[in-house]
Amino acid sequence: MWKKIGIGLIALITIAVLLNRTVGDRLMLKMMQKQVVANLSGASFAEFGDGLNIVLCGAGSPFPDVKRAGPCVAVIAGQQILIIDAGSGSARNLAPSGIPAGKIAAVLLTHYHSDHIDGLGELLLQRWGNAAHTTPTPVIGPTGVEQVVAGFNLAYTQDFSYRVAHHGPKIIPPGGAGGVAQPFDLPAPGVGSVVYDVEGLKVTAFAVDHRPIVPAVGYRIDYQGRSAVISGDTVKSTNLAQFAKGVDLLVHEALSPELVGLIAGGAKQAGAANIEQISHDIINYHTTPVEAAEIAQAAGARHLLFYHLVPVLPLKRLEPIFLRGVSKAYDGEVTVGQDQSWISMPANSREVKVGRRG
Numbered sequence: 001m002w003k004k005i006g007i008g009l010i011a012l013i014t015i016a017v018l019l020n021r022t023v024g025d026r027l028m029l030k031m032m033q034k035q036v037v038a039n040l041s042g043a044s045f046a047e048f049g050d051g052l053n054i055v056l057c058g059a060g061s062p063f064p065d066v067k068r069a070g071p072c073v074a075v076i077a078g079q080q081i082l083i084i085d086a087g088s089g090s091a092r093n094l095a096p097s098g099i100p101a102g103k104i105a106a107v108l109l110t111h112y113h114s115d116h117i118d119g120l121g122e123l124l125l126q127r128w129g130n131a132a133h134t135t136p137t138p139v140i141g142p143t144g145v146e147q148v149v150a151g152f153n154l155a156y157t158q159d160f161s162y163r164v165a166h167h168g169p170k171i172i173p174p175g176g177a178g179g180v181a182q183p184f185d186l187p188a189p190g191v192g193s194v195v196y197d198v199e200g201l202k203v204t205a206f207a208v209d210h211r212p213i214v215p216a217v218g219y220r221i222d223y224q225g226r227s228a229v230i231s232g233d234t235v236k237s238t239n240l241a242q243f244a245k246g247v248d249l250l251v252h253e254a255l256s257p258e259l260v261g262l263i264a265g266g267a268k269q270a271g272a273a274n275i276e277q278i279s280h281d282i283i284n285y286h287t288t289p290v291e292a293a294e295i296a297q298a299a300g301a302r303h304l305l306f307y308h309l310v311p312v313l314p315l316k317r318l319e320p321i322f323l324r325g326v327s328k329a330y331d332g333e334v335t336v337g338q339d340q341s342w343i344s345m346p347a348n349s350r351e352v353k354v355g356r357r358g
């Protein structure tokens, strides 16, 4: 009798556990389905509101970093999306940030160092497949962009044909594959070159100093009375400060010589000569956090967002060390960028809201 009751109880408990697991699984799958479809289709896109929004699709640098993708800045203005640089892994941050790749109007490149372009193939593919585009993605950049785009198009030739053959030309129209280069001449110092001007969203390219890498540009974005400047890679640049005059947001690269020096020292001790030498070399064509702060101060920028962080900052506790001296040089607000950092600047206001997508 007791044995029967015991078996019955075990059977009941087993059924309850199985049932619970089934209900739990179903709920989880439903949530996953809803979230993935919402992200890919841009269901949360309306959250950006009307105004200028900047989202970091990549806050990192060439350093391998599991926390920060390669440099990438998403500009969202009304219904338009522009992507500035496409570092490794950055395209994968778009959907989780509620940024539908299919709505990308154009990609802009600052220069052709690998860390700024190595995610371009993936980005172009996502845009094509997301919205059945019939024309390639415009890729705007200083002279040389033709070669970069032609190279990606060539490398993806086989993939293009696989996608069309598998899904059919209605879903994946062959004409939308890859990119189409839109080169512009490197503007002289003091001169701005308007490279995009559609429905009130204006992008002006200007020269920065990333020598020996030439051409290299930064971009100023203007939309509905709000503005942002994206530095690209540069040493401390007075030309950039001039173009950033009065901006709401300065998105600036930064390299901490103190932390990079530490890596060089460690590499020397470890006998890693290449890493030691490269760590020394990179210091001379980037901006230190304090120098970026000085630029922000000189420009009167209202908010400074650091991206393209060198070296990696795997722990939050390293950020105050990275920022040493910054608050003395700049009296505005500062954010150390992460992937999905979101700065929202509502139209025709002075508000600068800091948050994170995802």
Ligand SMILES: [Zn+2]
Residues within 6 Å of the ligand: 111, 113, 210, 213, 233
């Ligand atoms: Zn560079």
Ligand SMILES: [Zn+2]
Residues within 6 Å of the ligand: 061, 062, 071, 113, 115, 116, 233, 308
């Ligand atoms: Zn770079």
